[in-house]
Amino acid sequence: MLSKFKTSSGTSGGQPKLMPVTAQYNKKGELFDSLKQSPAMRHFGDINQAGKRMELMFARPEIETPSGLKAATVSTSKFTTILPELYTSPIETIFCPDPNQGLYCQLLFGLIQRDEVVTVGSLFASTVLRGIKFLENHWQELCYDIKTGRLSDWITDSRCRNAASLIMKPNPEQADLIENICNCKSWEGIIRKLWPKARYIGCICTGAMGQYTTEIEFYCRGLPLVSDLYACSEAICGINLEPLCKPSDVSYTFLPNMAYFEFLPVKNERHESIEMKCNDEDTELVDLVNVKVGQCYELVVSTCAGLYRYKVGDVLMVSGFYNNTPQFQFVERQNVILNVDHEKTSETDLFKAVTEAKALLDPLGFILTEYTSYVDTSSVPGHYVLFWEIQGKEGKHCKELDPKIMVECCSRMEESLHYTYKIYRKRNIIAALEIRVVKQGSFKALMDYFVSKGTSLSQYKKPNCIKSEEALKILDSRVIGKYFSPKSPL
Numbered sequence: 150m151l152s153k154f155k156t157s158s159g160t161s162g163g164q165p166k167l168m169p170v171t172a173q174y175n176k177k178g179e180l181f182d183s184l185k186q187s188p189a190m191r192h193f194g195d196i197n198q199a200g201k202r203m204e205l206m207f208a209r210p211e212i213e214t215p216s217g218l219k220a221a222t223v224s225t226s227k228f229t230t231i232l233p234e235l236y237t238s239p240i241e242t243i244f245c246p247d248p249n250q251g252l253y254c255q256l257l258f259g260l261i262q263r264d265e266v267v268t269v270g271s272l273f274a275s276t277v278l279r280g281i282k283f284l285e286n287h288w289q290e291l292c293y294d295i296k297t298g299r300l301s302d303w304i305t306d307s308r309c310r311n312a313a314s315l316i317m318k319p320n321p322e323q324a325d326l327i328e329n330i331c332n333c334k335s336w337e338g339i340i341r342k343l344w345p346k347a348r349y350i351g352c353i354c355t356g357a358m359g360q361y362t363t364e365i366e367f368y369c370r371g372l373p374l375v376s377d378l379y380a381c382s383e384a385i386c387g388i389n390l391e392p393l394c395k396p397s398d399v400s401y402t403f404l405p406n407m408a409y410f411e412f413l414p415v416k417n418e419r420h421e422s423i424e425m426k427c428n429d430e431d432t433e434l435v436d437l438v439n440v441k442v443g444q445c446y447e448l449v450v451s452t453c454a455g456l457y458r459y460k461v462g463d464v465l466m467v468s469g470f471y472n473n474t475p476q477f478q479f480v481e482r483q484n485v486i487l488n489v490d491h492e493k494t495s496e497t498d499l500f501k502a503v504t505e506a507k508a509l510l511d512p513l514g515f516i517l518t519e520y521t522s523y524v525d526t527s528s529v530p531g532h533y534v535l536f537w538e539i540q541g542k543e544g545k546h547c548k549e550l551d552p553k554i555m556v557e558c559c560s561r562m563e564e565s566l567h568y569t570y571k572i573y574r575k576r577n578i579i580a581a582l583e584i585r586v587v588k589q590g591s592f593k594a595l596m597d598y599f600v601s602k603g604t605s606l607s608q609y610k611k612p613n614c615i616k617s618e619e620a621l622k623i624l625d626s627r628v629i630g631k632y633f634s635p636k637s638p639l
Contacts, residue, residue: 152209154220156603157382165603167220168382169454177407177453178385184404185378185388192267192393193348194337200267200346202236203259205280206243207251207606223274223382224607237262241308241317248606250598252283253301254309255293258316259344260327263425266344270351272607274358274365274374277350279337279593280386288331296324319513338370349373354396356463356479360500362396377480383461383511384450390471400468400476403437408453410437412446415464415483433460440467440475447483487524487614489531489579490568493580496613504564506558514542515550519592521624523615525583532580535562536615536624538587552632559584559634566638574637586630595621 152175154167189196196202207226221229228243238255245251259266271277284291294301298319300310330342340347350369354362354376364376375392378385379401385408387401403410405520411434434449448461465477481496488494507517519538524531539550563582565572573579592611598605598620615621 152220153218153394154214155226155382156165156220156222157608158361158561166382167343169456170226170458171404171454172410172453174452181378181380181385181388187290188388188390188392189349189351189375189377189525190357196348197235199348201262201265203262203269203347204236204238204351205252205255205264205271205276205345206231206236206238206605207248207276208244209246209603209605210244221537222492222605224605228607237266239312240307241312245306245309247306248600249283250304250306251282253287253291253304253341254313256257256280256284257288257300257313258293260291261295261316261320261323263323263327263344264346265498267346267348268351268374269340269344269369270346270349270375272353274352274354274361275611275636276607277352278361278365278368279596281336281365284331285336288327292324292328292331295327296321297549302523308632335628337367340369341372347372349375349392351375351377353378356481357496357613359396359612360503360520364518379477381461381463383450383459384446386410386450390476398495400478402471402476405437405474409451411435411449411451411458412437412440412465413449432555437475438473442467442469445480470605479628487533489524489526489533490573492567492573492579494533494566494570498570499613502562505565506561509554509558509561510539510550516540516542519594519611520612521595521611521615523621528580530578530580533582535582536587536591536628537584538589538592540589548629551628552605555630555632557588559632560638562638563638564636568595581634584632584633585624585628586632587624588628588629591624591627594627595620598623 150171151169152172153170155170157166157168206224206228208228209222209627211221211225215221233240237259239258241252242251242258245254271280290301291596296319298317300313300317304310316408327343350365350372354374365374374395374396375412376396376399377392378390379387387403389399390402413434429609435446440446443466446462450459450461451457462483464480464483466480467475468478469476480491486493486495487499503520510517516539517537522533525534527571541549559582563571570579572588594609596609599609615624
């Protein structure tokens with residue numbers, strides 16, 4: 150019997166969806182929660198017995214659907230059942246309607262209880278990074294609050310203030326210690342310094358989250374990044390049995406009792422990006438037991454809650470087997486592509502090209518912190534547009550960046566894209582690639598927009614391809630520089 154609905158984030162490429170939930174589905178979720186902790190316990194011991202988790206968590210209230218049944222995000226459903234004594238964040242901060250106030254309070258309580266913290270994290274790597282950036286901008290204020298035992302006046306949420314009154318008391322020694330740690334030239338390894346007993350950073354850092362791992366590794370220097378699960382709004386899928394492996398090497402072992410998994414074969418026609426093998430009607434689905442190592446598939450699920458042969462939209466590659474159970478690596482979202490004239494540039498193509506281009510920035514003391522893209526067809530021929538947010542290291546400002554380097558980044562991206570794109574550029578079917586540099590905080594504004602439309606901050610995934618006109622306006626209004634590739638790639 151249907152008991153409620155889950156809502157998807159809507160940021161992976163499309164509108165938020167309602168997913169059915171039943172009592173049987175919830176039982177599977179409880180089983181999954183116990184199973185996914187086992188691999189980490191082998192390496193780090195029982196975290197629940199060792200101390201507290203400092204996890205950045207954000208939830209939104211349930212809504213009532215026209216049917217009378219409640220609907221909530223996946224994160225909301227999860228956070229309503231956590232044991233408060235295991236976490237540094239009071240439940241009031243998790244359900245704070247203002248994400249910035251909630252984040253401030255969660256960081257504050259995490260710092261107050263820093264000697265008890267044994268793991269730091271969030272659902273996604275992007276949220277962990279956002280927390281660190283927020284801490285960089287507010288550490289002095291946080292230290293003042295700890296020193297005086299008073300919560301900043303701009304925190305107006307009554308529930309957060311009530312929670313603070315139960316925890317906070319003046320602690321000048323703690324404040325001075327944290328201030329000395331934060332007031333340094335480089336924040337390399339800052340997480341280890343602020344939370345010295347932390348054993349690992351827990352967050353999903355595969356797929357689109359892979360772009361954030363380099364920065365997080367800089368801040369945690371030496372702490373393992375543990376991506377422990379693969380799940381989606383439609384179904385719970387698998388766990389990572391090797392939590393100490395590099396984020397780029399993570400494979401998820403599927404749990405066949407969570408749903409009925411089938412796979413739609415896809416093939417690599419260009420050797421560089423994934424395309425559908427043929428029409429869905431002509432393609433025979435492959436059962437979990439019949440997948441082949443090295444082959445890519447689009448995931449299709451049937452669940453006990455009522456979904457039947459539902460295409461999730463994730464492309465996975467079979468990386469091996471654990472006993473007889475297939476293991477998969479996340480490749481890309483199947484429907485996130487740039488396309489001017491049937492050249493079909495995928496998420497993987499884009500990530501590879503951006504990775505090659507941003508390497509030009511590193512020796513100059515600059516970091517690409519965020520990017521997204523869209524196809525501009527307002528002129529003929531159309532062209533790819535990349536929005537880049539760039540941050541300087543050790544006080545450098547992006548205005549110091551030589552425009553010639555940005556033009557070279559455009560060229561490097563085009564050289565790194567697939568053969569079809571390069572042929573189309575040579576024939577002027579596609580115009581020169583453009584990079585638009587946006588000012589600091591632009592992607593935070595983008596995230597705030599999606600959150601204001603109902604996306605849970607815990608589930609927010611920055612879209613790698615912009616499809617919303619409003620989202621596009623937010624980034625366009627913050628552009629501080631435009632650069633074009635000067636010539637067709639060879």
